[in-house]
Amino acid sequence: xxxxxxxxxxxxxxxxxxxxxxxxxxxxxxxxxxxxxxxxxxxxxxxxxxxxxxxxxxxxxxxxxxxxxxxxxxxxxxxxxxxxxxxxxxxxxxxxxxxxxxxxxxxxxxxxxxxxxxxxxxxxxxxxxxxxxxxxxxxxxxxxxxxxxxxxxxxxxxxxxxxxxxxxxxxxxxxxxxxxxxxxxxxxxxxxxxxxxxxxxxxxxxxxxxxxxxxxxxxxxxxxxxxxxxxxxxxxxxxxxxxxxxxxxxxxxxxxxxxxxxxxxxxxxxxxxxxxxxxxxxxxxxxxxxxxxxxxxxxxxxxxxxxxxxxxxxxxxxxxxxxxxxxxxxxxxxxxxxxxxxxxxxxxxxxxxx
Ligand code: PEP
Ligand code: MN
Numbered sequence: 008x009x010x011x012x013x014x015x016x017x018x019x020x021x022x023x024x025x026x027x028x029x030x031x032x033x034x035x036x037x038x039x040x041x042x043x044x045x046x047x048x049x050x051x052x053x054x055x056x057x058x059x060x061x062x063x064x065x066x067x068x069x070x071x072x073x074x075x076x077x078x079x080x081x082x083x084x085x086x087x088x089x090x091x092x093x094x095x096x097x098x099x100x101x102x103x104x105x106x107x108x109x110x111x112x113x114x115x116x117x118x119x120x121x122x123x124x125x126x127x128x129x130x131x132x133x134x135x136x137x138x139x140x141x142x143x144x145x146x147x148x149x150x151x152x153x154x155x156x157x158x159x160x161x162x163x164x165x166x167x168x169x170x171x172x173x174x175x176x177x178x179x180x181x182x183x184x185x186x187x188x189x190x191x192x193x194x195x196x197x198x199x200x201x202x203x204x205x206x207x208x209x210x211x212x213x214x215x216x217x218x219x220x221x222x223x224x225x226x227x228x229x230x231x232x233x234x235x236x237x238x239x240x241x242x243x244x245x246x247x248x249x250x251x252x253x254x255x256x257x258x259x260x261x262x263x264x265x266x267x268x269x270x271x272x273x274x275x276x277x278x279x280x281x282x283x284x285x286x287x288x289x290x291x292x293x294x295x296x297x298x299x300x301x302x303x304x305x306x307x308x309x310x311x312x313x314x315x316x317x318x319x320x321x322x323x324x325x326x327x328x329x330x331x332x333x334x335x336x337x338x339x340x341x342x343x344x345x346x347x348x349x350x351x352x353x354x355x356x357x358x359x360x361x
Contacts, residue, residue, distance in 0.1 A: 010163055010199055011104065011135055013047035013084045018262035020165070020201055020228025022086055022105070022137075023253060024050035025235075026243035027063065028070035037235040038077035040250035044257065048105055049077055050086040050230060054094050055242055056111045063241040071101040078104075086137070090118065095125050099134070107137035107230075108152065110169055110206075114141040119152045127159035135163040137201065137230070144171045144182075146190045153198065165199040166191060167230055168221070170207035180209020180246070183217065185224060192225070205232035205246045214248060215256045222262055231256075293345070294352050301353030311353045317346055 014020045023041055028034050028051035038049050051074060055065035074085040086105035089095040090112045098106050112118045126133055136156050141148045149166065156164055168188040170181025192200060202221030208214045218229055234240045237247040248256065268276070304311060321342050328338040 010165060011048075011084055013082075014105075014135075014228070016045050016047060016257070018264075019222065019260075020199060021046055021257075022048040022050050022201065022228075022230040023233045024048075024086070025052075025240065026205075026232050026247060027052045027055055027065055027241055028073055028087075029063075029066065029241050031073045031076070033235055034070065034073040034077050035080065037233065037250065038081050038083060040235060041233060041253070042081040042083055044250060044254040046083065046233075046253075048084045048086055049074070049081070050105075050107075050232075052088045052242070054088060054090060056088075056090060056109050057242065068097050071097060071103070074103070075101055089122060092121050092125055095122050099125075099129065103134055105135040105137060107167065108139060110139045110142045113139055113149060113152045114143065116148075116151060116155070119155050123155040123159035123161075126156065126161055133161055133163070135165070136161045137165050137167050139167045139169050139203070140171065140187065140191075142172045144173075144184045144187045146187050146194070149187075149191055150194060153195070165201055165227075166195075167201045167203050168207075168226070169203040169230075178210070179207055179213065179217075181207050183207050183220075185220075188226075189224070199227045201228045201230050202226045203230040205230075205243070205248075209246050211237065211246055211248050211252065214246065215259065218256065219260060222260060225263065225265075290345075294349065297349040297352050304353065311350050320346075 010020060014022065023046045025033065025037055034051055037051075041049060051070065053065050053067055053070045053074075055063065057064055071087075074087065077083065078085045084104035086107060087098055087103055088109050089098050089106045090109060095106065108119065108122065112122075126136075138149070138152050138156065141152070153164060153166060166188075168183075168191075170176070170179065171184050171187070173182035173184075176182035188200065188202075191198070202218065204214045204217035204221060207217050214231065218231065221229065231253060232243060232247045233250050233253045234244075234247040235250065237244055237249060240247050301311065303309075321339065324342060325335055325338060328335055
């Protein structure tokens with residue numbers, strides 16, 4: 008999938024700019040400073056999906072002329088969020104190069120379809136469309152939104168991972184739950200994926216580490232919030248970097264090559280494949296023994312679930328895990344699944360016999 012060349016900065020894709028467009032001066036000054044550090048696509052929200060109605064809601068359509076002026080003066084492409092048909096029609100009229108669908112919009116298939124319908128009916132070139140993840144960790148909902156846009160004829164399409172609303176994300180604002188992004192990557196390997204470390208972090212001091220983690224994981228690029236004077240920002244002040252800070256962050260990043268795996272890597276991959284086979288063979292053997300135990304319990308009238316026995320097994324395995332350098336939480340979760348499956352196998356055996 009070909010994205011605009013201006014989105015590329017060195018090895019990666021990059022979109023940066025303020026959370027919100029606030030004034031003509033703020034947009035132009037931020038754009039110029041970002042252009043100087045090699046940012047090719049300027050983002051700025053015009054319509055802001057704020058939680059509370061008494062906070063800054065965005066400048067709306069008025070800010071479009073600031074963005075187009077910034078594009079004229081710097082040669083950058085411009086990007087903004089669209090959530091309703093009115094937003095999209097205004098952005099199309101201004102020939103906005105990149106539009107993104109925000110996390111709250113992607114959570115609503117009716118809203119996504121309404122936007123897709125407008126794009127499907129549009130003659131001529133369509134903008135690049137970025138689709139953020141929905142606020143809940145539901146990969147199918149994310150894929151569904153991407154499909155609606157693909158079906159509408161959008162071919163310059165990319166996903167943006169911005170983390171998920173969760174009660175357990177501290178110190179981050181949104182929980183990364185990387186596994187959801189990895190599931191999307193496995194499902195749609197051709198789809199370019201950006202990470203938005205600003206909304207995951209919620210704190211400018213944490214943005215760089217998340218950005219690096221995303222590149223280490225194989226993301227194709229980043230969307231980062233940057234404001235000429237973050238302390239005066241009208242939205243998301245705590246997570247925005249100055250263009251100078253962004254320049255420092257970018258020069259400190261270590262991009263990762265896609266490329267073919269080396270012989271050395273393949274050697275270790277074969278070892279992992281062997282471990283995986285042994286793991287499943289051991290699990291299968293364990294389940295066979297469990298079924299025998301199930302038959303004995305039934306013969307002797309003993310309940311399938313024996314909490315004390317499970318506690319003992321778990322305590323012993325956690326001790327072993329510590330000695331082997333395995334994470335306790337990980338091992339506890341694996342054992343909860345193994346125990347659950349073992350109980351099902353014992354019950355299943357019983358039902359099969361009936
Ligand atoms: C934004 O990018 O400023 C924004 C509101 O994003 P999200 O939809 O990820 O919250
Ligand atoms: Mn924001």
